[in-house]
Amino acid sequence: MRDLDTSTMTCGEGLLHLLKAYGVDTAFGIPGYHTVEFYRNFDKMGIRQVTPRHEQGSAYGAYGHAAATGKPGVCFLVTGAGVTNGTTAIGEAYSNSIPMLIFTTMNNVHELGMNGGRMHELRSQSDILDQVTAFTHTLLDARNLPEILARAFAVFSGQRPRPVCIQIPQDVLAGPVSFDIEAWPPAPKPGPDPNEVEKIAGMLSESNSTMIVVGGGAIPASKEVLELAERLDAPVINSCAGKGVIPEDHPLCLGFSQAFDPVRDLLREAGAVLAIGTEFAEPDRYFTEDYPIDGKLIRIDIDPGQIMHYSKPAAALLSDSKLAVSAILKALENHNSPQHDQPAADLVAETRGKFSGDLCKESPKHKKALEIIHDVLPENTIISADASQVCYTGLYHYPMSHPNLFHFPNGYAAMGFGVPVAIGMKVGAGDKPVACITGDGSFQMTCEELAAAVEQKLSMPIIVWSNDGYQEIREYMDSKGLPTIGCTIYNPEFKKIAEAFGAHGRRPQSAEELREALEFALQADGPTIIEIDEKDAWLQ
Incomplete structure (x- = not known):
């Protein structure tokens, strides 16, 4: 799209063209006094506008769109009140690893930080957004927009996906484009360390009782996780976000069951616990005590902050889950299958018979x-x-x-x-x-x-x-x-x-x-x- 004539475009118009270049076809938002420049020539862009009735609905709508399509959800929020109204939904997306691209405005550059009683004014909007985004960038020069968008899409494709916010002062948004309309290449996903893969394959083949815990980060590796569970003959537990990573009616699947004592006993007694893309969140164990893991904990996660979180691992892979599990499966070809006292399917059926799965009296x-x-x-x-x-x-x-x-x-x-x-x-x-x-x-x-x-x-x-x-x-x-x-x-x-x-x-x-x-x-x-x-x- 380099041949697109940008000589008469505003930054807001150029932003829309850049979003189209990245495949964005839908945006959620309620137009406001400070955000009207997002909509200049919007009707000619082929982007679907969805207008919720509250700014929280804008951000939640973007969340849902991302969840259904796998593409980052996009929303436009007005300065100040729009941001604070939308923060709850952005916080949910941050917690649940949902890619979301938030655009909000700010007062004019010369008004920032002046606390002059301007409409929608916050002393520091970034201080709020920094709590619920992978990063928040204040665009002070339109020339930087392509690079900042590329960084945002690198978060979505190459690391744990989380919301990114770009806040643009009104005068910058209404100013000239001064950049090329071109999507930058996607960031590659991180892959596993071969030496650590071999170490983990050895640990799994030697364990006589392995359990697998899968979270939302295991979704890209759904097929490989099922193959690994069958190869290891290992029971699988899923978190809320990991529902369906392997079919929940599969003989090896215990489903969402971390809160129940018979399952917690299995975790405690397991020789190895392989955790894939899960942070062992409190809601996943339904407010019971911490996970009782006495055996060797093996972590696979794309987020380096999670690798050493919760409990000391015996081994870990910082990697995209699909790449990591595929590498482990390949390495296991050179190892003997683990030996178990009881087939895992029988153990799962026996354990399921010991609890109802009911979390309340209703x-x-x-x-x-x-x-x-x-x-x-x-x-x-x-x-x-x-x-x-x-x-x-x-x-x-x-x-x-x-x-x-x-x-x-x-x-x-x-x-x-x-x-x-x-x-x-x-x-x-x-x-x-x-x-x-x-x-x-x-x-x-x-x-x-x-x-x-x-x-x-x-x-x-x-x-x-x-x-x-x-x-x-x-x-x-x-x-x-x-x-x-x-x-x-x-x-x-x-x-x-x-x-x-x-x-x-x-x-x-x-x-x-x-x-x-x-x-x-x-x-x-x-x-x-x-x-x-x-x-x-x-x-x-």
């Missing part, structure tokens, strides 16, 4: 609905699962056969994730089915985004589990002997809320009506709210 009700949802939704449905009790139950009881289809706010753990992330997913997924599962409390935090889903004509079920409050916190407070103050809330009629927004609404009174509502929602001309009240007779 799980049996959740399971009745989740079984129907799982049966009706196509196998390739992308799920946006909000921070809610029904989704906690689903971490074990909603098995996935493929990776990167069940998305849960397991890092930052903010409520309100479900609907706006599902919108971004559906915009990116096109004909691929998308569904949201949320709770009544979580839904009400971002239900205004239903308007954006209607506006975009997004066909998807939004399943709202109703229990009149923040049941997870209610039970936790009760377990501590505390009064459950603030945990019971008033709920509107969700079916009428849906209809008021121009969406569809259903309130099934039986298992068959839930099935019918889901089938309808998958074919409807817009979103469908499906309320499931846990007090209904069919769930008892």
Whole structure:
């Protein structure tokens, strides 16, 4: 695109052309007084604009789009208030390793740091953004934009993907282009050290009881992880983000089960624990004690900060997971297969029989609905699962056969994730089915985004589990002997809320009506709210 005439372009227009050069086709944002220059000639660029109803929805939409497409999600945020409104969603993307490209404006260069009472003024916007991004850059000269964008895409392709923010003063954004419109080459992924690969292959072949723990970083290596598990005859545990890395109905898979004592016993007794792309996060063990690993811990991670985090490893590979596991498989060809006292499939079946997989007392009700949802939704449905009790139950009881289809706010753990992330997913997924599962409390935090889903004509079920409050916190407070103050809330009629927004609404009174509502929602001309009240007779 070097022959593109940039002589009359503003920096904002040049930015749009650069984004197109990198394959960006969608942006989320609410135009504001300070961001209008992002939209000069936007209508001629072939980029889809999605307008949420809150800036948090802009960032969550970008999150969902990235989750569904694998490409960085893009959002535009207005200075100050737009940034602070969007920070929760950016923080979730940072925790969950989602590539996101945030563009925000700033006051004019000569106004920065003057604390002069300008609209949307912050003393230091960067101080906020630095907490939730891989890096934040203030663009003071438009000539630097191609290099800064290249650095951002290097984060997305060559290391642990996380949000990047580029903040541009208004006068720089409206100023001349002064750069070539050209995408820079992608950064290569890091590969494993051959000596360490050989060391790990020896350790795995000598271990008589190996377990594998997979996180979101193992998603690119899904095929290789399954081959390695079968080669080692090793049970596999997945984190929230690692659901489906190997099919959860596979005989070697224990699923999301770190919180249950029989599985924790297996971890404690394992001679070697191979952790691939996981940070051993607190939500993954559902707030139980730390992982009980007494054997040799082997870490594979693309993030050097994680290699030495949590516990001292016996060996480690700083590498892309696919490259690392492929190298280990190759090295194992020169080693004998490990010897076990009991086939791992038998051990997994025996262990599964020792725990229910239920994380709360309402799980049996959740399971009745989740079984129907799982049966009706196509196998390739992308799920946006909000921070809610029904989704906690689903971490074990909603098995996935493929990776990167069940998305849960397991890092930052903010409520309100479900609907706006599902919108971004559906915009990116096109004909691929998308569904949201949320709770009544979580839904009400971002239900205004239903308007954006209607506006975009997004066909998807939004399943709202109703229990009149923040049941997870209610039970936790009760377990501590505390009064459950603030945990019971008033709920509107969700079916009428849906209809008021121009969406569809259903309130099934039986298992068959839930099935019918889901089938309808998958074919409807817009979103469908499906309320499931846990007090209904069919769930008892």
